[in-house]
Structure formats: structure tokens, C-alpha cells
Amino acid sequence: MSGTFVGMPAFPAAAHEAVRNPTLRGNLRHATHTIRGKREKAVAEVSDWAQLREAGRRIKDHTLRHLDRYLVQLEESVTAAGGTVHWAVDADEANRIVADLVRQTGESEVVKVKSMATQEIGLNEALEAEGIRAYETDLAELIVQLGKDRPSHILVPAIHRNRGEIRDIFAREMGEWGRPAPEGLTDTPAELAEAARLHLREKFLRAKIGVSGANFMVAETGTLVVVESEGNGRMCLTLPETLISVVGIEKIVPTWRDLEVFLQTLPRSSTAERMNPYTSMWTGTTDEDGPQNFHLVLIDNGRTDTLSDEVGRQALRCIRCSACLNVCPVYERAGGHAYGSVYPGPIGAILSPQLRGTASEIDASLPYASSLCGACYEVCPVAIDIPEVLVHLRERVVQGGEVTRGGNKVLLKPAKGHAAERAAMRAARWAFAHPGALRTGQRLASRTRRFHPRTLPGPGKAWSGSRDLPPVPAEPFRDWWQRTRGGKDASE
Amino acid sequence: MSSRERILGRVRRALADVRDDDTPYEQAVRRDYLSEHGERSVEETVELLAENLADYRAIVHRCADEELPDVLGRLLAARGARTVLVPPGLPERWLEAVDATRVPDRAASTPHELDRVDSVVTGCAVAIAETGTIVLDGSPDQGRRRITLVPDHHICVVRVPAQVVSSVPQAMPRLDPARPLTWISGPSATSDIELDRVEGVHGPRTLEVVLVSGDEVAPLA
Numbered sequence: 001m002s003g004t005f006v007g008m009p010a011f012p013a014a015a016h017e018a019v020r021n022p023t024l025r026g027n028l029r030h031a032t033h034t035i036r037g038k039r040e041k042a043v044a045e046v047s048d049w050a051q052l053r054e055a056g057r058r059i060k061d062h063t064l065r066h067l068d069r070y071l072v073q074l075e076e077s078v079t080a081a082g083g084t085v086h087w088a089v090d091a092d093e094a095n096r097i098v099a100d101l102v103r104q105t106g107e108s109e110v111v112k113v114k115s116m117a118t119q120e121i122g123l124n125e126a127l128e129a130e131g132i133r134a135y136e137t138d139l140a141e142l143i144v145q146l147g148k149d150r151p152s153h154i155l156v157p158a159i160h161r162n163r164g165e166i167r168d169i170f171a172r173e174m175g176e177w178g179r180p181a182p183e184g185l186t187d188t189p190a191e192l193a194e195a196a197r198l199h200l201r202e203k204f205l206r207a208k209i210g211v212s213g214a215n216f217m218v219a220e221t222g223t224l225v226v227v228e229s230e231g232n233g234r235m236c237l238t239l240p241e242t243l244i245s246v247v248g249i250e251k252i253v254p255t256w257r258d259l260e261v262f263l264q265t266l267p268r269s270s271t272a273e274r275m276n277p278y279t280s281m282w283t284g285t286t287d288e289d290g291p292q293n294f295h296l297v298l299i300d301n302g303r304t305d306t307l308s309d310e311v312g313r314q315a316l317r318c319i320r321c322s323a324c325l326n327v328c329p330v331y332e333r334a335g336g337h338a339y340g341s342v343y344p345g346p347i348g349a350i351l352s353p354q355l356r357g358t359a360s361e362i363d364a365s366l367p368y369a370s371s372l373c374g375a376c377y378e379v380c381p382v383a384i385d386i387p388e389v390l391v392h393l394r395e396r397v398v399q400g401g402e403v404t405r406g407g408n409k410v411l412l413k414p415a416k417g418h419a420a421e422r423a424a425m426r427a428a429r430w431a432f433a434h435p436g437a438l439r440t441g442q443r444l445a446s447r448t449r450r451f452h453p454r455t456l457p458g459p460g461k462a463w464s465g466s467r468d469l470p471p472v473p474a475e476p477f478r479d480w481w482q483r484t485r486g487g488k489d490a491s492e
Numbered sequence: 493m494s495s496r497e498r499i500l501g502r503v504r505r506a507l508a509d510v511r512d513d514d515t516p517y518e519q520a521v522r523r524d525y526l527s528e529h530g531e532r533s534v535e536e537t538v539e540l541l542a543e544n545l546a547d548y549r550a551i552v553h554r555c556a557d558e559e560l561p562d563v564l565g566r567l568l569a570a571r572g573a574r575t576v577l578v579p580p581g582l583p584e585r586w587l588e589a590v591d592a593t594r595v596p597d598r599a600a601s602t603p604h605e606l607d608r609v610d611s612v613v614t615g616c617a618v619a620i621a622e623t624g625t626i627v628l629d630g631s632p633d634q635g636r637r638r639i640t641l642v643p644d645h646h647i648c649v650v651r652v653p654a655q656v657v658s659s660v661p662q663a664m665p666r667l668d669p670a671r672p673l674t675w676i677s678g679p680s681a682t683s684d685i686e687l688d689r690v691e692g693v694h695g696p697r698t699l700e701v702v703l704v705s706g707d708e709v710a711p712l713a
Contacts, residue, residue, distance in 0.1 A: 027686070030686060031686050031687040034688060035687045045529075046529055047526070048525040048529070051524050051526070055521065055524075058521045058522060065507060065513055067507070068504050071499075087494070087495040087496040087498075089499060093495060137694075139685070140684035143684070156684050159686075163686060166685060189685040189686070189688060189690040190692065192685055193685070201607070205602075205604050205607055218669065223669045229680070229681050229682050230680055230682045231693055231694035231696075232694045234641050238637040238638045238641060238672075255517070256664065256669050258521075260663075263660050263675075264660050271689075273689075274622065274623045274677070275620075275625050275675070277676065277677050277679065277681045277695070278695060279674070279675035280672075280674055281669065281673040283669055283670050286672050288636070289630055289637055290636075290672055300499045304502035304505075305506075308507075310509055313506075404505075407498070407502040
């Protein structure tokens with residue numbers, strides 16, 4: 001993934017910083033609580049939400065199970081409609097393909113629609129290195145780009161900024177990139193949106209190349225779909241002469257009709273709207289309407305590795321709505337930056353360690369960035385059981401085992417720093433397999449309970465630092481059961 | 493080996509555990525969701541469309557077919573539009589009462605030229621009541637995608653009830669994916685500042701929808 005995040009500290013250290021920032025806490029709390037309430041209302045409007053969610057899950061699962069077939073079908077449809085399909089195994093290859101396509105046109109700037117895939121591969125930085133300037137046109141992405149910041153939310157990358165901070169960034173930075181912010185800009189959202197409109201307009205009107213992602217690709221028709229609000233997407237998708245769409249291979253749906261499910265669940269889950277203001281759908285190229293050159297770059301970049309994990313592959317169902325971020329108590333407090341990835345929040349905690357592997361400190365810590373409360377699973381419009389995958393990934397981190405990296409099966413070593421946990425589990429396994437020892441141990445623990453410390457010593461200290469040790473009962477359960485025959489004897 | 497072969501090979505190896513799953517698509521995807529939400533009469537469906545359009549800040553007008561030229565003339569005059577973009581297949585009668593200079597939708601126009609046009613008038617392909625959405629498909633009465641994007645004022649005429657469906661599932665079979673489609677639900681908006689919705693960013697900041705009845709008797713699908 002993007003080099004932006006290299007050298008990130010593990011989640012607990014990063015979160016530790018974040019929770020001590022009162023402005024950040026306030027901004028996140030305000031934004032996530034606003035959207036939570038609205039989402040509930042929008043979802044309650046459709047009585048068949050559970051059925052739509054189930055249909056979405058099944059469509060995505062079926063597609064993933066036959067992904068090779070649908071990829072080939074998509075390629076045929078897009079090509080037949082006048083597009084050109086490119087395949088990229090990893091981020092470097094995808095960036096090289098896009099840079100080459102831009103260079104062939106002789107242009108040195110592109111306008112971009114907000115896209116998680118291009119964030120993931122670090123396209124802007126790669127283009128910059130080739131002397132090509134990429135302008136982000138989504139309002140939140142613009143705030144992030146102008147503020148030399150990192151995105152902290154899938155849908156609203158500048159969620160960590162409040163209106164006052166946004167005003168300051170616009171007033172300070174817009175002049176560097178093009179048209180400066182209007183004199184006397186205030187912090188009302190309408191004025192800020194107007195400033196962005198004016199700043200970006202000249203860029204849209206002169207743009208020769210647009211770069212986008214896609215929310216969906218329809219295999220049977222070759223249709224790509226971009227769901228948006230501001231109209232910046234429409235600008236980038238229709239005004240330039242050349243359009244380059246960079247899309248993860250998991251974004252396919254088999255049929256045109258499948259869109260009817262996601263066009264109902266996605267807007268309600270992400271911005272809590274019945275429908276987002278603009279959705280663009282295009283199939284290859286159209287004579288004299290929109291870009292006359294269309295390139296689709298399909299990227300793997302860890303997706304096939306994720307697909308080979310029977311439990312973890314469900315993460316590929318994700319439609320990037322961000323409902324799980326908005327509802328997560330951990331995200332609300334730690335913020336998106338602490339996750340050290342373009343995919344923050346609960347979905348990021350299961351997606352990043354699978355796309356990138358669990359070798360780095362941050363990726364090994366992400367499966368633990370959760371209280372396993374399950375709210376993310378509840379709101380997920382494609383029913384990804386995020387807690388299940390989190391626990392599965394924790395097991396992988398602690399125990400190691402066989403995983404697929406870069407298309408090859410490799411044996412993962414157990415992670416460092418979990419020695420005490422492994423020792424405790426081994427001891428527990430031995431004790432439960434030896435009833436005599438277990439009984440003796442339990443009795444000993446009961447009799448000495450007055451002397452038990454409140455916190456664990458040594459390596460257990462960190463664990464009991466934020467938890468109370470459970471009190472040991474005066475009599476072990478098994479003794480009580482034998483003595484009272486399971487409570488039947490009133491003598492108890 | 494090409495990247496294409498490499499990726500497809502990786503996909504096939506990754507799916508080794510489900511290689512024998514040959515459940516056909518129709519069986520794997522159960523569709524027990526509703527084709528529309530609630531039961532409504534034709535008139536109620538049109539009413540719901542008007543409500544939902546207005547809820548997302550589109551300005552809704554209703555008129556009979558013979559009143560349409562007057563309504564369009566009045567709306568453009570009230571806006572102070574001096575120029576209006578006209579798709580090639582827009583019925584000529586619609587703009588009879590319009591004073592503004594007509595600008596044809598031409599392939600040769602540059603985006604900068606379009607940016608100097610005040611308003612655009614189009615028809616639509618279908619309108620969806622439950623979501624307050626109008627869909628354009630680039631037909632002759634709607635023109636190229638960019639003409640409804642660059643000007644700041646869009647008037648869209650919807651023939652009711654012929655062009656109105658209740659729900660998204662009912663809209664899909666009416667649309668041709670081979671055509672470039674634009675789904676519009678209210679004017680341009682953003683939720684990017686503190687996740688609060690604000691209208692008016694890059695697309696037309698004013699969307700007026702005229703629901704015109706009476707020129708056809710085609711029943712609701």
C-alpha cells in the first residue's frame with residue numbers, strides 16, 4: 001500500500017496520542033453521532049433491509065467464488081464497448097500503467113475523483129515523481145491535499161477537521177495550488193463549499209485526463225458505476241478526453257440487475273440518504289459524449305491473497321460505505337490516523353492486515369484495535385462478520401501458520417510479544433487435559449484467595465492494567481456441584 | 493507470464509476450496525427483497541416523487557401539458573437566464589415562450605463555452621419516486637452528459653405518470669446500460685464538512701423539476 005504510512009507505530013501507541021487530542025475527539029464525536037442517527041432513520045425507511053442486506057451478501061459471495069470467470073467476462077464487455085483493460089499485480093505496476101498512459105497523451109496534470117484504490121496504491125505520489133500533478137476534486141480530499149494531511153475516513157477523509165480548521169487551510173493553501181480562497185472567507189459550510197467550487201472550476205474546465213475508481217463494475221455489460229454527491233465525479237468522468245479508472249478486482253457484480261440492491265443499500269449506509277445526489281454509469285465510450293479514450297486498470301495488490309483465506313475473504317465483499325467506522329466506539333475515540341492505513345476503522349482492521357500481511361508492527365496490531373462489540377457487523381450492508389475475522393486474524397498473529405503472500409504459500413512465524421499469551425494458553429490446555437491437576441489447582445487458588453494481588457505481575461501487568469482480575473470464589477464450581485449435586489440438595 | 497495470467501492464476505488457486513461449487517447465479521442470489529415499498533395509487537406515486545425531490549432541495553413544479561411552454565418561459569425569465577442550452581431532440585413547442593438565446597448542444601463546444609451558459613432544459617429517461625431520483629440517458633431530448641453538468645441551473649421535465657416508477661428495482665429494466673446514465677437526486681451537495689449536508693458544490697446548484705401531465709395516457713409500469 002501507500003508509502004505514506006511506512007513507519008507507523010502500532011495501533012495502541014498511535015491511538016494513545018489521538019485520544020489525548022481534545023479537538024480531534026470533539027470533531028469525531030460530533031461527526032459520527034450526527035451520521036449514526038441519520039443512518040438509522042434512512043435504513044428504517046425500507047422495510048426489507050434485512051433481505052437487501054442478504055441479497056448483497058450473496059451477490060458478492062457468488063462473484064468472489066467465481067471471480068476468474070467474471071473478470072474475464074468483464075474484460076470482454078469493456079473491450080467490446082470501446083475500453084481498454086489493463087491488469088496490475090501490485091501498486092507499482094498499477095502506478096506505472098497510469099503514469100505511462102498519462103505520458104502518452106503529453107499532459108502533465110490530471111483531475112481525480114475520490115477513490116480508495118488510488119489512495120491505496122499511492123498514485124498521487126507516484127505521479128508526482130513522474131512530474132505529473134494530480135488534483136483531488138472531492139471536497140474532503142481537497143482539504144486533505146491542501147492541508148498536506150492524511151485521510152482518516154473512507155467516505156469523509158477530512159472528518160478529523162472542523163469547519164474552523166478547514167477555513168484556515170483554504171485561506172492559507174488554495175493560492176499555492178491555483179485560485180486563492182475568496183477574501184474574508186468565513187467558516188460556514190456553504191461558503192467553504194463555494195470556495196471549493198471556485199477553486200476547482202478552472203481545473204475541471206481545462207482538464208484533459210480524469211482518473212477515477214469505481215464503486216461497481218458490471219461483468220455482463222461492462223458498465224462502471226461511480227456514486228458521489230458533489231458533481232466533481234461527473235466533471236472528471238465526462239469533461240476530459242481520456243478517462244483512466246483504477247479499480248480493485250473485487251468490485252465486480254455479475255449482472256446489471258444486481259445494482260438495484262446496492263443502489264438501495266449504499267447511499268443509506270454511507271451518507272444516510274435515500275439516494276446520493278449523483279450516480280454516473282458508463283459502458284466503454286460513447287461517440288461524441290464524454291471521454292473518447294477509456295482505460296480500466298484492474299488491480300490485485302493483495303486481493304487474491306485475501307481471497308485465499310477462507311474466513312478472511314469476506315472482507316472483499318466491502319462496498320466502502322463506512323457505516324462500520326461511524327458506529328465503532330474505538331474509531332470514534334482513536335480516529336482514522338491511528339489505524340496507519342487508508343482503510344481505517346473496523347473494516348480497515350481486517351482489510352489492511354490481509355492486503356499487506358501482518359509482518360509490520362502496525363498490521364500485527366490492527367486485529368486488536370477492537371473491543372469486539374459487534375456494532376460493525378450489525379450495520380454492515382453486506383453482512384461482513386468483522387468480529388469473526390478480527391479473532392481469526394488475532395489467532396494468525398499469535399500462532400502463525402500458512403498464509404498466501406504475493407500469490408505464494410508461506411509459513412508465518414508466530415509474532416513476537418505474544419509469548420506470555422501463548423504460554424498461558426499452553427498451560428491452560430495442559431490443565432484442562434489433567435483433571436486431577438486442575439482440581440488441586442482450583443482448590444489451592446480458592447484457599448489462597450485472600451492473598452491474590454489486584455494486578456498481575458511481570459508480562460501480565462499490561463493485561464491487568466485496564467482490567468480487574470476476576471475474584472476467585474471461596475469454593476471451586478466442581479466441588480460445589482459434587483457437594484450439592486448441582487444445587488438439588490437444599491443443604492447448600 | 494502476463495499480469496493478466498498471473499492474477500487469474502492466483503484467483504484460481506485462492507479458490508481451490510470452493511472449486512466444486514457450481515451453484516448457478518440464479519440459485520446463489522436469492523431476491524426476496526421487495527420490488528417496491530408500500531402500495532400506492534398512480535397519483536400517490538407521483539406525489540411521493542414530488543415530495544422526495546423537494547426533500548433533497550429540488551424545486552418542483554406541476555403543470556398540464558398545454559401549460560408547459562408558459563411554465564418554462566416563466567422559470568427561465570425568473571432566473572434571469574439570457575442563454576439556455578437545448579438538446580437536439582427537445583420538442584420545439586416546449587421553448588415557444590422562452591426569450592433566452594438558444595445554445596445548441598454541439599460536440600465542438602468547449603467546457604469553457606458551456607460554463608458561460610446560464611441554464612439548460614432537458615427531458616429525462618425515468619424518474620424514481622421512492623428515492624426522488626431522475627435518470628438521464630443521453631437520449632435526444634436530454635443531450636450530452638456535460639450540458640446538464642456545467643450550467644448552474646437545470647430544468648428537467650418529467651412526463652407523469654408515464655415516466656415515473658416507484659422504486660429502484662422498477663427503474664432498472666427501463667434503462668439501457670449501453671447508454672451513458674446519470675442519476676440525479678436533488679442538486680449538487682456535500683456532507684464533507686462535519687458530515688452535515690450542504691447543497692451546492694460543482695454540479696448545477698439549482699435543480700428545477702417540472703412534472704407535466706396529460707400528453708400521454710400510457711399507464712404506470
